[in-house]
Amino acid sequence: MNKSCKVHVNQLQVGNFVRLPVAWKDHPFLFNSFRLKQDAQIQLIKSLGIEHVFVDLDRSDVPPLTETPSSSNKPDTSLAPLRETLDKQKQDQIEKLKKMRRDLGKTEQEFDRSLAKMRSLISKLRSRPLNAIQDAEALIQDITSQLLESDNLVLHLMGDAKNDDSIYYHSLNVAVLCMLIGKELGWERADIEALGMGALFHDVGKLKVPAQILKKQAPLTTPEQNFINQHPAFGAELVRLADTFPERALPIITNHHEFLDGTGYPKGLKKGDLCQLSQLAAVVNEYDKLCHPDNMTKAKTPYAALGYLFKHYKGKLNNEFIGQLIRMLGIYPPGSVVELNSGQFGMVMGVNISKLLFPRIMVYDALVPKDQAPIIDLEAEGLSIVRCLPPAAIPEKIFKYLNPRERVTYFFGQDSKG
Template sequence: MSKSCKVHVNQLQVGNFVRLPVAWKDHPFLFNSFRVKQEAQIQLIRSLGIEHVFVDLDRSDVMPLQEQPVSMSAPAKDLAPLIDELDKKKQEQIEQLKKMRRELGKTEQEFDRSLAKMRNLINKLRSRPLNAIQEAEELIQDITRQLLANENLVLHLMGDAKKDDGIYYHSLNVAVLCMLLAKELGWDRADIEAIGMGALFHDVGKLKVPAQILKKQVGLTAPEINFIKQHPNFGVEFVKLTDTFPEAALPVITNHHEFLDGSGYPKGLNAKDLCPLSQLVAVVNEYDTLCHPDNISKAKTPYAALGYLFKNYKGKLNSEFVGQLIRMLGIYPPGSVVELTSGQFGMVMAVNISKLLFPRIMVYDALVPKDQAPIIDLEAEGLSIVRCLPPAALPEKIFNYLNPRERVTYFFGQESKS
């Protein structure tokens, strides 16, 4: 816990990390908490009409001064350029925040439409398989068009899944990440669409597994485990109810649990028997499953899941594809809870695939309403991430404010030009 003390504004000096006891709208600074970088900022704090501020001693470069009278205050006109500069920067930040929220809103609408289509086509698969496959192809072709038409893609964090919607979120998440990866790997349109189709239906075979087995809270019996391990084969049986399902996508369904060393299922295939599409979906499926296992108490953060995948699946998963997944999501994927160099806590909301070191962070600020929480661009603010931490490590009020997702789901949008 950081040491914080209340000090008179006359005790401030450059290098102190301060927290202002006034509302965000009542001062020109970008944040309520920040490190003082110039003497003029101290003068401006004094001009706010407050006598005391809070100084975080652990995050300060120097200790506050002993209280002493201040010499003649700088004339107000000397502060005018700084006030103008800060006001301008703050207004730019507000406009940028509005733009980010608009982009996120558009992406969420597109995600919700895709999820509704996904739910609808899965429900049609038994009764009207031809319609289901046709609608799936239209969905995947639409996503592919968006992917290939836009170079400046941003990966956004979506809202939490509704109860019992896990299979839809998981399937769409795996499909979107597979297609993004395929694009980044330079695959052609046909392969991007094939892996998208296969990934969309990769877990559909679980519809043939009794719900009491899938939702069983105690340990599964050996026959139950073996039955669940047949769901890739059940999935292929489902999509073969029509002869219009693309042949190239079938291995994605059959082999999404197969590993390069033969330790996977249902057939225990080796690397030589697994096509690139099968190897790619295995990587993405394993990543999403690490984040969202059946036993939620064992769920890993996106940051931890990537590290675990890299360290523990050597020889099992295609290392090139694992590396590309890490490069695409960044060191701190959307959904990661982080601490910044400013001392603030936040949650990664989005990453621009071309600027992975500077994700967009929703930052906790006790003086800003939750629905107006600032979303900042690390590059623009000159900040960086100190560490990633599990959501459970957050103080309750920060946890409730940031609202970390139980199910981390992604969808992409295009970053609009400023």
Template sequence: MEKSRYVPVHLLQVGNYVRLPLSWKDHPFLFSSFKLKAAAQIEMLKKLGINELYVDLDRSDTPPLTEAPTTPPVAETEQDLTQLQAHMAQCKKERIEIQQRMRRELQKTESHFSRSLARMRNLVGKLQKRPLNAIDEAKELIADITQELLASDNLVLHLMSDQEKGHDLYFHSLNITVLSMLLAKELQWGNSEIQAVGLGALLHDIGKLKLPSQILRKQTPFTKPEQNLYNHHPILSHNFLKLVPDFPVIAAEVVINHHEHLDGSGTPRGLNAEQLSDAAQLVAVVNYYDTLCHPNRQYPAKTPYAALSYLYKHSKGKFNQGYVAKMIKMLGIYPPGSIVELSSGQFGLVMSVNLQNILLPSILIYDPLVPKEQAPIVELESEELRIERCVTPAALPDNIYKYLNPRERISYYFGHRE
């Protein structure tokens, strides 16, 4: 069955999904592929000098005409078309300015993320030889993040670029820190509690530095002795902190208890809900979400969308349900990093979510006629688009996969809306 074909412009109908044979900068439409919604758009295509174009029949509401209509549609006057074209061009200009603003926000956040990551690397490098200096630097980093976090309520959570290979500890720890502090803020915890949660999250995995490298690099399931040794890493992390006078109790509890479950099935000590602080329960939720988003020795990575769904369905009894619900509400149904198909039929990568309006994220759109580095980033609200479904990266055609560049590691950082 025919799925697409080139069609003369005079045989187009409203409801046809078309792809323009022009560079994105050479037409007034926002996208180079879209569904025709009005007869005036067809007249506009004629005015642009297009004789025929590609119609995707699968995405069309109706097939093109097979012959020219005997009663031609009421033609727009030249003045009407000129005014429409000018209006569309102005709208496109405004959309481009919005996209440029979003790119600036993203670049600024990437810069903050890179600086925090460099500080994380530096303090981890000092932990073995100068632990007191390292902890002081950790406290300074958390204080700076807290100041930024509390500076505004108009926060945007952005998807960051892929990690450098071999640096999981830095990216994982910083990601858990950012999400945990954001979640604590959403729960309206106080400044000191947010800082304590952040400090504990930042240092929660430092005990892994004492594990044999072959354990950390292993790609196949652990043997029972290896699993027991790995399960011991929160205690190793906590042992680092015993050298630090007056280390915050809340942060220390996060470090040693971030793998414990409410029903006593966690590790390393099998504690239950009554023995776990609110901060430790919160970081346990965030840590599990991050783990689900990345491949391990037994399971492939889940998409952020699927990870949240799995967490919701399988967390009862193990994790604090109030914190699970709050994190789902914070990240939205389609968290940054999700690959989605839109109502326009286009594929996109969720790049950002405004924490004040999580149902309408910003999405980088696949458009084969736009260079990858200039790919449009649109806000669903302003474009009147909706998400139809989430898609696994493996299901994408190779050209779309390379264009959207789904992240192997999901890392987040927050910024402020301009």
């Protein structure tokens, strides 16, 4: 537990980590809790008309003064410009936050529309396969156009999936991440679209696996596991119902569980038999499976899943593609719960692909309403991440405030510029 003590404002000094006992709207600072960096901040706190604040000793660089120096009751007029500057910065931040939330809302709407199209085309696959493939191609072409026409992309964290929608979330997630990596690798539009089509349908063969096998929590019998291992072949059969399905995308469906060393399934193919598109899909599929296994008690955080891929899949998955996935998601992918060097907790909400070291963080502050929780740009605030935490390791009140997603799903939007 952090040691906190009540301190007279005249005992404050630069380096103290303070918590203000006033409403967020009643002071000019961005947070209610922060480390004092300059004497002018102390003078501003005194000008709020409060006598005491709380100092967190564990997060302070120095202890507060033991003596209480006397201070003049005259208002310090030299503080007016600073207060005005901070008030403006706070107001600008609030407006930027509102715009960020609007942009995120648009991205979520776009994601929901894509998810609805995905659900619809999968339901058509058996009865009207030609229509299903046409709908899928239109969706993938639209996503590809958005990707290629945007040069300042932000990868956003989306809302939680409903239990019965997991196959749609997983397939769309794998498709979007594969296509983003394809763009980052400088692949041609035709390759990105083939990648998207294959990834969108990569797990469709599971529709032919009995639900009681897919949802079974106990260990599978050998025949049951063999049945599931055939879902790539079942998927290929389903999409072949339409002779318009692109041939280049077919290996993604049949080979997304194959490994470079021949230990994958269903055929135990090796590197020389696996095209670049299916090698990339295998990397992204494995990442999403680590985050969302069938048994969610074994789920890894995005941060841990990337580390696990890097460490345990050498020789099995394409190392270049693993590296590209890590570079694209950043060290702390959206969905990660982190601790900042200020001692505050937050959740990564989005990463700008061109500024991966400075993700956007929604910060926990007990005195700020949840719907107004600051989403800050680490670069702008001069803050950094100290460590990533599993959600189970954070206190319950912080968990409820940040609301970490059980299913971490990504979609992209344009960067918000004020």
